[in-house]
Amino acid sequence: MTLDTNKNKNIPYYDVNFDNIFLTKRDKQGHKQIIRGVSGNFFSGELTAIMGPSGAGKTSLLNVLTGYQISGVQGTIRCNISSENGTGSLQYKKESCYILQDDCLPELFTVQEAMMMSCNLKTVGLSRKAKEYLINDILTNLSLITCRNTRCHHLSGGQKKRVSIALELVNNPPIMFLDEPTTGLDCSAGSQCIQLLKKLARSGKTIICTIHQPNAKMYETFDHIYMMAYGKCVYQGASTHTVDYLAASGFHCPIYHNPADFIIEVVKGDYGDHTDMLAHAALEEKWRGNHPAKICNDPVDTYKNSVYPKQRIDSIGMPSEWFKFLVLLRRSGVQIYRDWTISQLKILLHLLVGLFLGLTYQNCGQDADKAVTNLGFFTVSTVYMVYTASMPAVLKFPSELCMLKKENFNNWYKVHTYFAAVMLFDMPLQVIFTSVYSLTSYLLSNQIRDWHRFCMLLLLQSLSGMSGSGFGLIIGSLFNPVNGTFVGVICLCCFFLFGGFFILLVHMSKFMYAVTNLSFIAFTVEGSMQALYGYDRPPLHCPEEAEFCQYVSPAVLLKDIGMDKPSYWTDVTYLVCVIVLFRIVAFVLLKRKLSIT
Numbered sequence: 001m002t003l004d005t006n007k008n009k010n011i012p013y014y015d016v017n018f019d020n021i022f023l024t025k026r027d028k029q030g031h032k033q034i035i036r037g038v039s040g041n042f043f044s045g046e047l048t049a050i051m052g053p054s055g056a057g058k059t060s061l062l063n064v065l066t067g068y069q070i071s072g073v074q075g076t077i078r079c080n081i082s083s084e085n086g087t088g089s090l091q092y093k094k095e096s097c098y099i100l101q102d103d104c105l106p107e108l109f110t111v112q113e114a115m116m117m118s119c120n121l122k123t124v125g126l127s128r129k130a131k132e133y134l135i136n137d138i139l140t141n142l143s144l145i146t147c148r149n150t151r152c153h154h155l156s157g158g159q160k161k162r163v164s165i166a167l168e169l170v171n172n173p174p175i176m177f178l179d180e181p182t183t184g185l186d187c188s189a190g191s192q193c194i195q196l197l198k199k200l201a202r203s204g205k206t207i208i209c210t211i212h213q214p215n216a217k218m219y220e221t222f223d224h225i226y227m228m229a230y231g232k233c234v235y236q237g238a239s240t241h242t243v244d245y246l247a248a249s250g251f252h253c254p255i256y257h258n259p260a261d262f263i264i265e266v267v268k269g270d271y272g273d274h275t276d277m278l279a280h281a282a283l284e285e286k287w288r289g290n291h292p293a294k295i296c297n298d299p300v301d302t303y304k305n306s307v308y309p310k311q312r313i314d315s316i317g318m319p320s321e322w323f324k325f326l327v328l329l330r331r332s333g334v335q336i337y338r339d340w341t342i343s344q345l346k347i348l349l350h351l352l353v354g355l356f357l358g359l360t361y362q363n364c365g366q367d368a369d370k371a372v373t374n375l376g377f378f379t380v381s382t383v384y385m386v387y388t389a390s391m392p393a394v395l396k397f398p399s400e401l402c403m404l405k406k407e408n409f410n411n412w413y414k415v416h417t418y419f420a421a422v423m424l425f426d427m428p429l430q431v432i433f434t435s436v437y438s439l440t441s442y443l444l445s446n447q448i449r450d451w452h453r454f455c456m457l458l459l460l461q462s463l464s465g466m467s468g469s470g471f472g473l474i475i476g477s478l479f480n481p482v483n484g485t486f487v488g489v490i491c492l493c494c495f496f497l498f499g500g501f502f503i504l505l506v507h508m509s510k511f512m513y514a515v516t517n518l519s520f521i522a523f524t525v526e527g528s529m530q531a532l533y534g535y536d537r538p539p540l541h542c543p544e545e546a547e548f549c550q551y552v553s554p555a556v557l558l559k560d561i562g563m564d565k566p567s568y569w570t571d572v573t574y575l576v577c578v579i580v581l582f583r584i585v586a587f588v589l590l591k592r593k594l595s596i597t
């Protein structure tokens with residue numbers, strides 16, 4: 001279907017046409033029909049508002065039109081992209097962007113930095129100067145130039161909304177969907193936002209947004225109103241035709257009454273249930289405004305000095321996933337550096353805890369009388385490393401999910417690119433944290449001065465930290481932060497129980513001993529004891545004040561606690577496998593979470 005015939009052929013104009021759309025969702029009572037056979041046309045150059053009372057199905061319709069919601073959808077969505085080059089839904093998704101209600105901005109970055117990141121992730125072939133020029137252009141047009149150096153978490157609600165729009169404008173998408181862009185904004189910021197959208201629409205874009213009861217002036221700004229009630233369309237036409245439409249259906253809008261308020265009152269049922277009658281009346285074409293709305297002759301007059309005069313940005317192309325990986329890697333690095341709670345504070349805490357535990361277990365390392373206490377020290381150290389690595393990881397995905405969902409859906413990057421960048425930063429960070437803790441506690445607890453053994457211990461402790469963070473990522477992908485913290489702690493307690501200290505391996509039944517194979521903590525403790533007491537370590541020192549030292553011989557100690565098999569490298573291999581496995585599972589779960597709609 002070609003909806004557009006007389007527009008400038010050099011510039012792609014995309015109209016969206018949908019026909020007989022149904023959306024059914026399952027809930028406890030069975031199937032619930034949320035959208036009930038709606039159809040319509042949204043033209044380029046027009047600013048369309050999807051309106052309706054709360055629960056009418058506005059967001060659901062937007063989710064369906066954007067492709068955000070796939071399951072339970074019936075009907076057809078067409079866009080003249082498909083009729084032009086046959087690339088269908090993929091191309092439609094590429095040409096459109098969806099700005100969700102929550103802004104989900106990179107909080108620790110300035111507006112300028114966030115824009116540059118968006119540019120780097122969505123454009124290729126532009127010099128840095130050209131990118132800066134483009135950013136300047138967009139920020140000027142969106143009145144954001146004065147806050148370009150402000151970090152996103154310091155922006156006002158209206159500024160945040162405009163930054164969300166600015167980030168998507170970088171690659172100049174011809175179709176823009178926005179879910180409640182004025183929610184949370186005051187009257188003037190809301191009007192400013194709608195004026196901006198109108199300006200963008202006039203540059204040739206198809207702009208569709210959901211909106212809650214706008215004031216009369218804002219209502220008139222919209223070219224096209226798509227009114228919904230109870231999952232049906234009860235009016236589609238120009239905002240200026242609303243009063244006439246309602247009058248033709250027998251509802252007379254009082255003078256000085258906001259038509260937007262009046263039509264909502266009518267469709268909500270304040271004057272009786274007339275949904276079916278209005279749904280039928282809404283099929284009439286005559287209420288539609290003169291479409292398509294007049295498009296500026298110069299399509300880039302929104303961006304007067306644009307670096308893309310009369311040229312679509314997609315002709316410049318998208319960067320490779322490798323380049324995006326590098327951009328995301330840098331973003332992760334800057335984020336870690338700027339968030340002092342996940343970098344500087346953690347290093348300080350690891351140092352302090354290392355001092356505290358080192359002093360608590362002072363002189364346990366070489367004292368034959370305190371050999372079993374030393375086993376406690378390694379268990380506590382492993383518990384500490386695993387716990388401190390896993391709990392932040394439990395919160396990692398939930399805290400970034402909003403931004404990840406938005407950016408991934410709008411084709412900024414693929415999930416595996418994001419995941420790889422995040423993981424690459426996580427591992428060296430774990431090694432740094434572990435080194436700070438291990439070195440301090442190792443020296444203070446007076447362990448054997450053998451750097452080879454220390455390095456073996458460090459390797460194991462680092463691997464246990466990475467396993468812990470992998471475990472945390474799995475929990476974070478499965479549960480929300482509250483449930484995740486709870487479930488995570490319970491699972492870790494079970495792992496700790498089978499760690500080989502709270503109950504010695506030699507005191508377990510065969511079955512329970514086999515269960516310890518599931519605990520990566522058991523492997524870490526065993527490997528640590530092997531590293532420190534194995535490999536023909538000379539006899540331990542028995543202090544004079546002790547009457548009898550049972551464990552002068554390290555080999556006897558290892559035998560008595562059931563860790564005498566030389567298994568250090570097996571333990572290392574096991575932990576490496578656990579790290580890989582946990583991360584693969586976390587990735588699959590994250591991908592699944594992002595695709596559930």
Ligand SMILES: Nc1ncnc2c1ncn2[C@@H]1O[C@H](COP(=O)(O)OP(=O)(O)OP(=O)(O)O)[C@@H](O)[C@H]1O
Binds near residue numbers: 025034052057058061
């Ligand atoms: N997963 C679901 N299971 C069952 N019902 C659902 C589900 N998701 C949405 N609904 C129902 O679908 C209807 C439409 O929801 P939607 O969010 O699209 O409404 P809306 O018009 O955007 O409302 P609001 O203006 O309040 O945001 C509501 O009645 C809602 O309760």
